[in-house]
Amino acid sequence: MAADALRLDGVHAYYGDSHVLHGVGLVCGEGRLLGLLGRNGAGKSTCMSTVVGLLQPKRGAVTLFGKTIGGLAPERISAHGVALVPQGRRIFRSLTVRENLVVAAQKVRAGSLRPWTMARVFETFPRLGERRAQYAGSLSGGEQQMLAIGRALMGNPRLLLMDEPSEGLAPQIVAEVGRTIVNLKNEGLSIVLVEQNIKLALEIADDIAILNSGSVAYQGAAATLTMDHPAITQNLGVH
Amino acid sequence: MNLWLVLAINSITLGGLLFLLSAGFSLIFGLMRIPNLMHGSFFMLGAYMGSTFLAKGFGFWPAALASAASMAVLGGLVERFLLRRLAGQELAQVLLTLGLSFIIADACLMVWTGDPIQPSTPPDLRGAIIRSGLVFPIYRLAIVGVAIAMAIALWLLIDKTRIGAMIRAGVDDAPIARVVGIKVSQLFTLVFCLGAALAAFAGVVGSPYLSIYPGLDAEMLPLALIVVILGGAGSLPGALLGSFIIGFLYNFGQAMFPDLAYVILFVPMVLVLVLRPQGLFGRVAL
DSSP, X not given: OOOOSEEEEEEEEEETTEEEEEEEEEEEXXXXXXXXXXXXXXXXXXXXXXXXTSSOOSEEEEEETTEEOTTOOHHHHHHTTEEEEOTXXXXXXXXXXXXXXXTTOOOOOTTOSSOOOHHHHHHHOHHHHHTXXXXXXXXXXXXXXXXXXXXXXXXXXXXXXXXXXXXXXXXXXXXXXXXXXXXXXXXXXXXXXXXXXXXXXXXXXXXXXXXXXXEEEEEEEGXXXXXXXHHHHHHHSOO | OOHHHHHHXXXXXXXXHHHHHHHHHXXXXXXXXXXXXXXHHHHHHHHHHHHHHHHTXXXXXXXXXXXXXXXXXXXXXXXXXXXXXXXXXXXXXXXXXXXXXXXXXXXXXXXXXXXXXXXXXXXXXXXXXXXXTEEEEHHHHHHHHHHHHHHHXXXXXXXXXXHHHHHHHHHHOHXXXXXXXXXXXXXXXXXXXXXXXXHHHHXXXXXXXXXXXXXXXXXXXXXXXXXHHHHOTTOHHHHHHHHHHHHHHHXXXXXXXXXXXXXXXXXXHHHHHHHOTTOSSOSSOO
């Protein structure tokens, strides 16, 4: 049986004294795209921080392809093949586009068919290639998002976490980001996509997990969900 | 001889020394957010070590390099075994580095006594160049040359290499740098060693001109602090500009308004802190 790309079991995490994750359990299958939904403050970003090691789980297990990574340092987890496109993009503003990619390059894992190189990132995002010598802080929002994705791919990840990649972008750019995510999934990359844009998530995800107040309220196939499904209206609707 | 020219040469010399001293201070502050109050101690202890190497028969530049290497080792040990345990606790780091600076000052007093030591200028850099009645002491010019060469080397390291880009990424956003796989903690050690070595090198290079005496550490530290606040933490161009500004303010201030020398130094720092807390070139506010 193929191991799940990512599995969280009963994960509890705290920001200082505030208990944010209350026993989160969710699964992203290998080669699948899991959409992680939830209101503001439901714990989505905390989940991402916990997986990449910026936050240590107090209890519970985080496993990557069957291997425990919970509690490791972020750079170790990165070496295990987890990459993050962080919320708010958080590109290195004072570095050039090229440098943003260079610093994130990692050794290619054995068995990787088409490893990510700078040339391939520029092929995927030609705009970045044109602006390779420019400081990342001077890019437009959409270009910064491309760079954040390119930077994550330079780590040649086995699991890609994307935290609200559509946030603050114009609709046509959102569509472009959506197409990029689908292409990555079609290459076999396992992806967790955190989104406020429910429509986008339902369109492109294979599975959906919904967080409410720090625990998973729903997990199931995306195909069975529609905007008026009770799981959506109850957990994501505006009160 | 023209007083203004002497002052200008002294200002540029001090600026060069201050750059060597504060470049490391700035990188350490920008990357690690550690206000390293023992940076003046690295300068003074480095100068004393250099004088000992000289007494043992080392040439001037080998002595400076040997002293820089010893201080890199000391800096690395302090970072790995002491500061590392206090990560994120700025007050504790301030107190620790302050305490260590007192310990080093006392140890220096014990080893090298309280008498000032003035190593002699390297033989081939003695004397002065006289051009149309103006006297340029060669060694002062050499200090400036060394500082400029070091500024270029540091700029190449920080701006043109992958390690340098990683250091800047760590200054920009340390948590995300770790998430993309950059071993920020190793860079911290490297930068701390480099900063300590540069300070020691500056101490040796400056010693024939400043001489070495108890309290030199406490005299240099505030200057480095002002330079970095003026220029912006983590910015090498900022440290370079700040060093020359302070070099000029210090010398001209002391000559023209000796009673107000510290006022002239610290007023610009206060203004920058209030009006532009990230410094002239910095990106992060203190």
